[in-house]
Amino acid sequence: MSVHSTTKRLLAPDIAAMKRRGDPIVALTAYHAHTAAIADKHCDFLLVGDSLGMVMHGFETTVPVSLELMIMHGRAVVRGARHALVVIDMPFGSYEESPAVAFRNSARVMKETDCGAVKIEGGKSMAPTIRYLVERGIPVMAHIGLTPQSVNVIGGFKAQGRTKEEWVSIEEDARQVAEAGAFAIVLEAITEPLAERITASVPVPTIGIGASPACDGQILVMEDMLGLSPRVPRFVKKFGKVAEVIEDAIRDYAHDVRTRAFPTPEHTYSMIDGTPSKTRRATTKDSGATADTGTRTAGEVTGADSGGGLKRMEGGRRTTSKRIKTP
Ligand SMILES: Nc1nc(=O)c2c([nH]1)NC[C@@H]1CN(c3ccc(C(=O)N[C@@H](CCC(=O)O)C(=O)O)cc3)CN21
Ligand SMILES: CC(C)C(=O)C(=O)O
Ligand SMILES: [Mg+2]
Missing domain, CATH: 3.20.20.60 (Phosphoenolpyruvate-binding domains)
Incomplete structure (x- = not known):
């Protein structure tokens, strides 16, 4: 220590x-x-x-x-x-x-x-x-x-x-x-x-x-009590349903990729000079915001965003990233 x-x-x-x-x-x-x-x-x-x-x-x-x-x-x-x-x-x-x-x-x-x-x-x-x-x-x-x-x-x-x-x-x-x-x-x-x-x-x-x-x-064993292990000894009480939570999330992800519902503009980098993205949806206003700036407007946060989307990992802490500044 x-x-x-x-x-x-x-x-x-x-x-x-x-x-x-x-x-x-x-x-x-x-x-x-x-x-x-x-x-x-x-x-x-x-x-x-x-x-x-x-x-x-x-x-x-x-x-x-x-x-x-x-x-x-x-x-x-x-x-x-x-x-x-x-x-x-x-x-x-x-x-x-x-x-x-x-x-x-x-x-x-x-x-x-x-x-x-x-x-x-x-x-x-x-x-x-x-x-x-x-x-x-x-x-x-x-x-x-x-x-x-x-x-x-x-x-x-x-x-x-x-x-x-x-x-x-x-x-x-x-x-x-x-x-x-x-x-x-x-x-x-x-x-x-x-x-x-x-x-x-x-x-x-x-x-x-x-x-x-x-x-x-x-x-x-943590995975046993979380409800993640497929088979557990009889002495285990399952305090969670983590396998179900994981599968629900992965099923949703696979669905969103197959239907092209993911990724959306807030998960996509924009050009610093403001060149609009071709894949950007017509309905989404281009504010120059990107995944890195943490300056997205509320209107850009889609239903798929859990609300934690503004938080980015930095130096081991969850912070709003300020590394890349938009001009
Ligand atoms: N995921 C996991 N959880 C554990 O608790 C655990 C491991 N792995 N690996 C190392 C040991 C092995 N452990 C185990 C594994 C299986 C049983 C088990 O299934 N016992 C049966 C009875 C089997 C018999 O008597 O022949 C049971 O009904 O609990 C018990 C302890 C405990 N430890
Ligand atoms: C079950 C515990 C005591 C253990 O030895 C292990 O997880 O390896
Ligand atoms: Mg052991």
Whole structure:
């Protein structure tokens, strides 16, 4: 973060402290800058999940995701967010081999993205690695229950802890990752009584995804809760209908291009010397206004214009462009 930054970004200990205060922790995944900027206003942390391999890149599982891909999306999310802690998933194969390999790759993620923490999947087997990273300055979020990177061992994305016999092992995972220094623990696809027992027994927050309201916080994949993902796990509540909104807009665009209703003069550059455009409709008065000047008259704003048409992107802010002046 820049020394000139005025807003304080949340750090891993701030998330951990929320459990002590009894504040519910709100989290979403984010994979790119603009959606990160929106979610940042309402979330305590944003996770650059390796689910991006499935959601953004069409892989069947998270197994093929590379460190480079996580860094690429991680940099975009850090640029978009200013308040929320940004946590980045370490992808399959980047941390399991040894604590030293995990440190080298996690340090690279921290240095190249400026994120605030990493997340690794695994319980007991990863506890020594979590301790090694935390002792060397890398905040670690743990992830137990259903660990999707092990899908080929588990035999599918299956809920865990559905029989009491499975509880002992998962509770021991939670105990050991907390003891190793994880600042929070993601509980994925486990039953409520198990999530309740774990949440009561560890000092750090539990973040549930398909793990009941008994957790200290919740996370969902943003595209799933927006109603953009074509298929979602049963634990997802759709808070939006974004796929419909996108399709409606694209259908309208295709219609307007095919009927030549788009583009109109306000989406077209005019000659600086005032030479009239041949394609300009006879009904439209030529005021010399262009897409760049932001000086269009109300009469030129068509029904197709949403009203935000005067706003142009400039230097990362939405402003009325003054770059090109009409004579
Ligand atoms: N878009 C998306 N959302 C996720 O929540 C998510 C990902 N991708 N990718 C990584 C993991 C994989 N996750 C998943 C994926 C599928 C199910 C699922 O469909 N489960 C079935 C039961 C399957 C079974 O028991 O065999 C379900 O009914 O929920 C659960 C978690 C959660 N994560
Ligand atoms: C589902 C969350 C916890 C995750 O690990 C991911 O999005 O990759
Ligand atoms: Mg993940």
